Amino acid sequence: MKYSSLLIVCCLLSVSAAFAQNGKSPYTFNREPLKQDVYAQLPLGSIRAKGWLLKQLQLQKEGFTGEAEELYPESDNLGANSDWLGGTGNSWEKVPYYVKGLVSLAYTLDDAELKARSKKWIDYTLDHQQENGLFGPPKMRDWWPRMPFMYALQSYYEATGDKRVIPFLSKYFRYELDNLDKDPLKEWGKSRAGDNMEIVLWVYNKTGDAYLLDLVNKLKQQAYPWADIFNQNQFQFYGPDYQPKHMVNVSQALKFPAVYSQVDPSPHYADAMQNGIKHILNDNGQPTGIGSGTEFMSGHNTVEGVETCTVVEWMQSLETGARIIHNNSSIGDQLEKLAFNTLPAQFSSDLKNHTYYTLPNQVQNLPGGHGFNQDYGNGIVPGPFSGFPCCRYNMHMGWPYFVKNSWVATPDGGLAVNAYAPMEVNAVVAQNIPIKIAVVTSYPFDEQIDLNFSLTKVASFGLKLRIPSWCARPEVKLNGKLLTDVVAGQILTVKRIWKTGDKISLHFPMQVAVKPQVSNAVSVERGPLVYAVKIKQSVKNVREYAVKGFYETEIIPASAWNYGLVLEASSLAKNFTVVKGPMPENPFVQEQVPVQLRVSARQIPAWTMDYNNTAAFDVPFGPVVSTRPTEQITLVPYGSESLRVSIIPIIGKPAYSTTFYRQSFDNNTATGLTSYGNGWFYKDNAIHTGANDNGLSGTNGPKVIATGTKFDNFVYTADIAVSTAGDAGLIFRAAKPAIGADAYEGYYAGLNAQTGVITLGKSGSNKWTVIETAKYPMKINETYKVKVRAMGSHIEVFLSGADKPLISATDGEYKSGNIGLRVYNAIATMDNLEVNAL
Secondary structure, rough: OOOOOOOOHHHHHHHHHOOOOOOOOOOOOOOOOOOOOOOOOOOOOOOOEEOOOOOOOHHHHHOOOHHHHHHHHOOOOOOOOHHHHHHOOOOOOHHHHHHHHHHHHHHOOOHHEEEHHHHHHHHHHHHHOOOOOOOOOOOOOOOOHHHHHHHHHHHHHHHHOOOHHHHHHHHHHHHHHHHHOOOOHHHHHHOOHHHHHHHHHHHHHHOOOOOOHHHHHHHHHHOOHHHHHHHHOOOOOOOOOOHHHHHHHHHHOOHHHHHHHHOOHHHHHHOEEEEEHHHHHHEEEOOOOOOOOOOOOOOOOOOOEEEHHHHHHHHHHHHHHHHHHOOOHHHHHHHHHHHHHHHHHOOOOOOEOOOOEOOOOOEOOOOOOOOOOOOOOOOOOEOOOOOOOHHHHHHHHHHHHHHOOOOOEEOOOOEEEEOOEEEEEEEEOOOEEEEEEEEEEEEOOEEEEEEEEEOOOOEEEEEEEEEEEOOOOOEEEEEEEEEOOOOOOOOEEEEEEEEOOEEEEEOOOOOOOEEHHHOOOOOEOOOOEEEEEEEOOOEEEEEEOOHHHHEEEEEEEEOOEEEEEEEOOOOHHHHHHEEEOOOOOOOOHHHHEEEEEEEEEEEEEEEEOOOOOHHHHHHHOOEEEOOOOOEEEEEEEEEHOOOEEEEEEEOOOOOOOOEEEEEEOOHHHHOOOOEEEEEEEEEEEOOOOOOOOOOOOOOOOOOEEEEEEEEEEEEEEEEEOOOOOOOOEEEEEEHHHHHHOOOEEEEEEEEEEEOOOOEEEEEOOOOOEEEEEEOOOOOOOOOOEEEEEEEOOOOEEEEEEOOOOOEEEOOOOOOOOEEEEEOOOOOOOEEEEEEEOO
16 A cells, blocks of 8 residues: 555646646747736646557557558658658658658657657658748748648657757747748648647647748638538638638647637637538538538538548647637537547557448448549448548547547636546646546446546545536536536536545436437437447458558448337337446447347338449438338447447338429528539528539539429429539429439439420439420529429429420439439529429
């Protein structure tokens, strides 16, 4: 007992000796004139992961991070001939991405081998700065790749105190300020300037050099106006300039207005992050709290995915934002939801593979095209080389950044919790008094979190505890006594004199929640975890790489996946049975998850693979009729599966709109529309098609479908203006929509203003058939009232209020179905949709 007490004191004194010298705080808070109530990161290595979280870091060391330089040894990647080591290669962003994650993992694990790898890259860069201040490969004339390397230098400095880092960055920032007017930000740098600004302010708080504030304002002026974009939902307003709708850029830029709010704390900047997230999720949201993007923003559906880079960048933006904006629990809640669901879903359970894209409903991992805006044949196939190269270098920061940002220091000498997980926190509080807090928990797989305190002497400070918004009845006890004023969604501050042996016990009861999703389907949550249908997996390693144990892996389902939930409406949560098991070392292995849900369900035989047999059809509109027998199925945590169905239909009586439908896009919004391919957006109370980098919508035939409609005989009208070559028009009597120009069953009446041709045709079996065409003298950018009248097999198309149809045709293949909109390689504006049954 005496020995262990002495050991604790020695450990705590070592923290004090390492970080607290001459009575000064080891933490660097904001100087004037910056916003003052901003929290500070604890030095890298202050927080040690424990339990299941430590296992993720260890697997990462044994897996894709520890073996990265062996997996990617080429000169243009991480090889010895990389230009970041003075060689002839062209590694651009790859090395900075990798080193950013490598350094944080090395010092979080306190791993000598990884530290040595880190120092190779760090030392070369620090020792080879040019006289003018520029660093990195001399031939690389691009501001962007230097930005992630700055984060690596920041982390390295936090961990080591290396005195070269601050002068190095100060010299570079003087060069940057002197040269930005001559060589302004562009493309990726213009999108990701918030990263640069964050490090500039960090150095300003170290040095107080006023020119750094000038640099922050210069970077802000040259960057995209992200605060406007987030506040006003302007992601798609830039035409062929895809940068503001590229989802990795968007997730990375989420931090931009929060960072700048330290300079200008007005609501325009302070509120922009959360306003942007609200807009993104409203138009592109997925069950785990992230926006779809493949790679551009991809709308609401179950067939578009999320890129691994998007996940780790969104997490880092939330981690940064939580230090600056902390008036409630929302940012920490969002961070946990991503970290506990989306992040592990991107990786194999042994952290050797990643998938470039993951889908909310992903029922196989096989090569093939999906029709994504940026499509890769192996984009959903797990392996070290899945998809485009960026993610295999950027993903390394995910878990270690989560660890190092989970607790922060407050300017009043206290501590605050951003996210809960098993760990040990070593810090100083009050007047630089060392403290160790052991966070003992299996959270989020358990409801109990204990904080055990050890201090060298008593200390008075405030501890800020995030109370999750999802928890209806949170409880907090201090040394066994229940505290009052504990409110879900708020921050609880416990201010007192603390001593060794004090204990905070947090109890966050988790109730099953059913959340609405696209097409009246649902997702299922319990606490911060999202659950998905358990699918047995048949795994085949199709290729082994040069590093033994690393494979490209194909996975197909070995059990049914096409279920709908049978839920009693009176109390949805009571339909689920929570089944708990022992806590494993790695909870993201499907076969050994510690928490499962059991629920009644029926198979939906009509819900099958899509036309290309690469993905499931989008979730059917519900409630869905099924005559199959009711059975019990299992739901498991989202992050434990490579195959999953997380957006699940409900079994019951369908409730389609069959007599009347209207959509006027008032207030630049709409409900009940599902998009397939490319971006659609609202502006000036109308719906518009997003542009690719060539200024057109692309040949995958982007469409939006009102999946909750079902009309047979009707009159369908809409206002349509086509502003480029290509065609745009109305879809009707449609079914089985998917991504692809002809990926639906139904009819289409389209206008080509350039050629003056109106076309009536149909799609089926992924094949387009023209039924009839007509000529009409149309003009680009002019709005036309299009009317389709369908009665039995007779279809008529009218234009601009004419009494006589331009097309009168007979075709009886499709009798009933959805209505919607479609474009083919065109930019168009559409408004005032109205359908009246006959």
